[in-house]
Amino acid sequence: MIKGFIFDFDGTIIDTETAWYYAFREAYQEYGVELTLAHYSTCIGTSLNSFNPYEYLMTDLNLPIDKEEFRIAVQQRHSELMEKEAIRPGILEFLNSAKEANLKLGLASSSSKAWVEKHLELLDIQDYFECIRTSDDVARVKPDPELYVQTLEFLDLAPSDAVAIEDSPNGSKAAAAAGMHCVVIPNELTRYLEFDVPHHKTDSLSSLDFEHVVTRKIFS
Template sequence: MIKALIFDFDGTIIDTETPWYYALRDRYKSYGVELTLEQYSQCVGTSLHQFNPYTYLMTEHGLPIDEEEFRAVVHRDHTELMGKEKIRPGVLEYLEAAKAAGLKIGLASSSKRSWIERHLDALRIGHYFECMATADDVSKVKPDPELYRLALQGLGVEPGEAVAVEDSPNGARAAAAAGMHCIIVPNELTRLLPFDEGNLNKHAESLADVDFDELVSKGCGSSAIGA
């Protein structure tokens, strides 16, 4: 029996990731450089340690760019693109169903708490989450399992009693490393990325395609996933 749901934030609750890629890709293009999905995927759902899109043009291409100004323009473009984004299909219904069923609800994100809370407040869903583990709380973010382990501890449940909801390969790897079942609901960007095969992971277009009652009773069994 499932006792808790733990959500990723970026790309899972609302698609912030595709707009980031578009904003950065278009800015790179203005300098005559292609930002490939393969390159950008290195920082999706994790930190910027492996690939930093804000410094790459300077460090690898030697372009005389003011990093602060570059970042400001990208953030401006991202904000404009985010004006078109809404909470992803099935998320609100899942939060309401989980609360009504007495499940514990947590959040585990590689982003900063201030970023997450700003968006949760705008979406008016912050009150659903009993526990939030963010980049401010751990030494390693996803794909390391530390965020999920902290969220599990905060909710007082075992890994096998919780289901993670993720959109990215790095997030799915973190959930698997924590010993959790995981439903992967990729967005426009992450559905193009390669995911690891694993018995603990199930894929769906969105949470709207996953039967809540069957998920809670059977975990990530195949019958819980819509066609």
């Protein structure tokens, strides 16, 4: 029997990632540059070290752009797009089922603590999670497993006793590297990406039988 679940945040609980891509893509188009999903996907679910969409036009293409104005414009557009977003289907039901079953719940995100806590409060779901680990807590974010390892240790769970809930290839790689089973619920953006580690994939948590997850039937 599974004893706990560890959720990713961005793109998994609420789809912030698709809005970021659209906001950046629109901003790039203003300078005649196409931002492909293949290029942008390298920073989904991880740090901006491999590709920083805020700086690429300036540092790699040498375009004369005011960095701060560009950042503000992208973030404003992201906020506008996020007004249409809500908590993803099945998330609340799954959290409530886990609580009723007395299972442990954690959250492991490559985003900052301030970002995650802000949105958890807006969604009013912060109290579900016994442990929250973010980029503020680790030296390396996903696909490194450190976020999951720390969360497992805090919850006193063995990797085999917990399931990760993810949406991105980097997240699923981190879960696999931590020795965990993983349920992937791709969003509008990540459904086009390649997942190359073992996982169970579904369109939403609403489509899953909770008992089949807890008893590991979906992984057999």
